[in-house]
Amino acid sequence: MAIAKRPSTEMRERRFEYAAAPEATDHLKIADSYSLFIGGRFVEPHSRRRFATVNPATGQTLSEVAEADDADVDRAVTAAADAFRSWSRLSGAKRARHIFRLSRLMQERARELAVLETMDGGKPIKESRDVDVPLAAAHFFYYAGWADKLEWAFPNRRPRPLGVAGQVIPWNFPLLMLAWKIAPALAAGNTVVLKPAETTPLSALAFADICQQADLPPGVVNILTGAGSTGASLVGHPDVRKVAFTGSTEVGKEIQRATAGSGKHLTLELGGKAANIVFEDAPLDQAIEGIVNGIYFNQGHVCCAGSRLLVQESILEPLLAKLKSRLGTLRVGDPLDKNTDVGAINSRAQLEKIEGLVNSGIEEGAEIYQPACDLPERGYWFRPTIFTNVAQSYRIAREEIFGPVLSVLTFRTPDEAVEKANNTPYGLSAGVWTDKGSRILWLAERMRAGVVWANTFNRFDPTSPFGGYKESGFGREGGLHGLAAYVELD
Ligand code: TAP
Numbered sequence: 001m002a003i004a005k006r007p008s009t010e011m012r013e014r015r016f017e018y019a020a021a022p023e024a025t026d027h028l029k030i031a032d033s034y035s036l037f038i039g040g041r042f043v044e045p046h047s048r049r050r051f052a053t054v055n056p057a058t059g060q061t062l063s064e065v066a067e068a069d070d071a072d073v074d075r076a077v078t079a080a081a082d083a084f085r086s087w088s089r090l091s092g093a094k095r096a097r098h099i100f101r102l103s104r105l106m107q108e109r110a111r112e113l114a115v116l117e118t119m120d121g122g123k124p125i126k127e128s129r130d131v132d133v134p135l136a137a138a139h140f141f142y143y144a145g146w147a148d149k150l151e152w153a154f155p156n157r158r159p160r161p162l163g164v165a166g167q168v169i170p171w172n173f174p175l176l177m178l179a180w181k182i183a184p185a186l187a188a189g190n191t192v193v194l195k196p197a198e199t200t201p202l203s204a205l206a207f208a209d210i211c212q213q214a215d216l217p218p219g220v221v222n223i224l225t226g227a228g229s230t231g232a233s234l235v236g237h238p239d240v241r242k243v244a245f246t247g248s249t250e251v252g253k254e255i256q257r258a259t260a261g262s263g264k265h266l267t268l269e270l271g272g273k274a275a276n277i278v279f280e281d282a283p284l285d286q287a288i289e290g291i292v293n294g295i296y297f298n299q300g301h302v303c304c305a306g307s308r309l310l311v312q313e314s315i316l317e318p319l320l321a322k323l324k325s326r327l328g329t330l331r332v333g334d335p336l337d338k339n340t341d342v343g344a345i346n347s348r349a350q351l352e353k354i355e356g357l358v359n360s361g362i363e364e365g366a367e368i369y370q371p372a373c374d375l376p377e378r379g380y381w382f383r384p385t386i387f388t389n390v391a392q393s394y395r396i397a398r399e400e401i402f403g404p405v406l407s408v409l410t411f412r413t414p415d416e417a418v419e420k421a422n423n424t425p426y427g428l429s430a431g432v433w434t435d436k437g438s439r440i441l442w443l444a445e446r447m448r449a450g451v452v453w454a455n456t457f458n459r460f461d462p463t464s465p466f467g468g469y470k471e472s473g474f475g476r477e478g479g480l481h482g483l484a485a486y487v488e489l490d
Contacts, residue, residue, distance in 0.1 A: 018331070021338040023125045028115050030202065033064040036072055036225065037208035039079035040218025046071040051227070053201055056122035057335050057344040057379040065201045068224040073193070073233040076222040080164040080191040081239050083219030088161045088189040092148030099147060099186055101214040103140030106133065109210065113203055117175055118335045120202040122344030122380070123298050125336050135460055136179035139478075142462035143183035146483055150188065153480055159487040161189030162265055163241035168231040168255075169204075170247045171197035171346050172301040172402075178204055180477045181244050182221060188486035190242065193222040195234055197247075199347045201225040235259060242486065245269070246303075249400075249426075249471045267475025267485050269303070269467060271400040272428030274449065275421035276306030276457060279414075280314045282433035286455065288322050291406070294431060294457040296330060296342055296384050300404040301350070303472075304429035306457055308397060310417055313410045320388065320408070327371045327384050334376065342404060345380040354382050354403035361387050361396035366407070392423060400426070414439065418446045427469030431457045450476070 033050060035042040045066035052061040068076070087095070106113065110133045117128040150159045165185045169177035174196055185192050196204035208223045224230055228251070235243045235255050245255050246269040259266050276294045278287050294306025311319055335343030345351040362368055366387040375381040385405040390397050396407045411417040421430055430449040432440055444452040450468045453459060460466070465476035475485050 018339045020334070022334065023115055023118070023336045023338060025115055025119070025336065028112055030063050030116070030119075034066060034201070034205050034225065036066045036068055036076070037205065037211070037221075037223040038072070038076045039083075039222070040212065040216070042208070043075075045069070046075070051198070053120060053199065054347075055119050055379075056199075056346055057119075057376070059378050062120060062202065065205070065225040068195075068226040068230045070233045072224060072226075073230065073237055076193045076224050077164055077166070077234075077237045077239050079219035080193050080222050083217055084161075084163055084191045087191055087217060087220050090189075092150060095186065095189065096144045096147035098214065098216055099140055099144035099183065102210060102216065103137045103144060105210045105214055106137040106140065109206070110134070110137070113175060113206060115336070116206055117200075117203050118343070121171060121174060121200045122335050122346050123301075124340040124343040126338055126340070127298060132173055132176050135462070136175045139176075139179035139183045139462045143187035143483065147187040150487070153483055154487065154489055158490040159188065160490065162486060162488055163190060164239055165190045165192045165242040165244060165486065166234040166237060166240035167192055167194040167244045168234065168247065169194065169196055171200040172298060172303070174200040175203040175207065177246050178207060180246075180482070184477070184482045185242075185244075185486045186220065188483055190486050191220045193224060193234060193240070195224050195226060195231045198227050232258070240264060242266075244485070249473075252473055265485070267467075267477070268473035269475070269477060270428075270471060270473035271402075271426060272303045272305070272468065272472050273308060273398065273400050273424045273426045274304055274306050274429040274431065275308045275310050275424075276431040277310045277411075277417050277421055277433065277443070278312065278315070278319065279417075279432070279434040279439065280312040281435040283435065283455070284315070284319060284322060287433040288319070288326050290431065290433060290455070290457045291323060292326055292330070295406045296404050297458055299342055299345055299382070301346055301402055302458065304451065304458065305402075306429075306431050307401060307406060308421075308424075309406055309408045310420055311408060311410050312417075313412050316410055320386075323386065324369060324371070327369075327386065330371070330373075330384055332373050332375060332381065332383065342384055345382050345403065348380055350402065351380040351382060354401055354405065357396055357399060357401045357403075358385060358405060361390070361394060361407070364391075364394045364396075366390045366394060366396060392420065398424065414443065418443065422446075422448050425471040428467075428472035429453070
């Protein structure tokens with residue numbers, strides 16, 4: 001019988017260097033400049049203005065994109081309103097065929113979309129390749145399936161589309177957020193005008209190209225690149241009947257004020273400060289992976305990130321030792337490298353925001369830990385960070401950092417865990433790690449959070465609704481709930 005020799009401590013702790021494995025970019029054609037996608041065509045902006053979109057990993061300009069002004073918004077909403085007349089009368093089966101075609105083309109062009117998303121946004125290629133793009137295509141597949149079954153989706157009711165939807169999305173999951181917004185809207189018979197974020201417009205423009213390739217009727221989807229003022233003009237347009245916004249709580253509040261009394265339907269998907277709760281009976285190695293995935297996935301630019309780790313006091317020391325050792329194995333760097341775990345911070349502004357909050361944590365008395373890792377010289381980077389000795393009153397425990405920064409707090413009893421987890425103005429998500437099913441159910445019932453993950457974190461599926469409580473917004477995206485936001489029920 002062969003006896004496997006245990007590796008020495010030195011061997012076990014040695015970090016294996018990987019050879020660089022960069023994804024190819026030569027299949028990708030990024031134009032020098034892009035126009036607005038209105039009425040099925042790329043058209044020059046009325047404003048005549050363009051702004052640069054930058055690769056955050058290198059600081060290099062990738063392209064110049066058009067900045068839509070009020071006149072462009074009006075053109076796009078008019079095109080969408082014109083298209084609504086025929087699109088809303090098309091049979092569900094025919095709408096489904098169009099939407100299926102969009103999802104199949106997204107799959108066919110998956111590599112191009114993944115590389116584009118990574119170059120424009122800074123996220124690791126393995127995430128855009130394995131998460132963003134497949135999930136975005138899955139959303140279109142899923143909602144295509146509902147397009148001809150609306151009367152089964154809402155039994156004994158008569159679902160009617162709302163009209164033109166004005167949709168504004170953030171930069172952390174550009175293509176996926178586009179899919180969450182556009183797929184249910186089209187399935188229910190609405191037409192859309194979508195504004196991607198200023199720093200990540202390229203995948204939405206590639207999607208516009210897919211709409212042309214799929215022969216989607218002109219005006220059903222319109223893409224307006226631009227800044228916050230373009231978004232404000234879109235949500236304020238009188239012919240927009242439904243506003244769907246994903247972004248910061250601050251802008252969400254502005255939009256709620258701007259649309260109040262207008263009769264517009266509104267859903268808001270806003271910020272979060274999720275608690276990831278680990279009980280002493282949790283499978284520790286599994287929990288470590290869940291904690292890492294919870295906060296360092298997509299550089300922590302995740303609204304539902306598990307940014308507050310609540311650990312039962314009795315296991316704090318072994319958990320922290322394992323977590324710190326795991327952090328040392330994370331590869332930070334070139335997002336196009338297939339081995340990279342943590343990519344570039346999306347923009348200089350976001351990097352400054354993270355640095356500001358991290359400095360506040362140090363000043364308020366928390367203890368910082370960062371693994372020793374080299375960062376590239378150009379571009380925007382931040383090391384995976386852990387804060388211990390954190391009080392609930394510290395800014396790093398209360399405010400959304402939207403970066404790879406974890407605040408560790410402790411608890412003794414399940415009641416205290418619930419109390420601390422819910423002690424936040426947000427209510428988007430939470431995680432619980434324990435061996436006991438009964439404890440999971442007990443806790444999930446008490447959490448004021450739209451999603452509670454048990455012994456896992458950051459899992460998404462087009463069939464399950466996602467959304468928040470309190471300052472995390474209202475309305476749900478995904479599943480039947482996501483469809484309900486785009487219909488009027490008689
Ligand atoms: P925001 O600054 O709120 O921007 C979101 C989008 O709104 C961008 O397209 C932005 O354009 C636009 N915008 C800015 N001001 C506007 C206004 N007055 N009226 C209409 N649109 C306006 O957020 P962000 O920094 O891009 O994204 C990060 C935030 O999004 C985080 O708080 C995060 O939690 C949240 N988020 C939430 C979710 C869900 S599902 N709850 C998902 C992802 C992200 P510009 O890009 O030109 O500024």
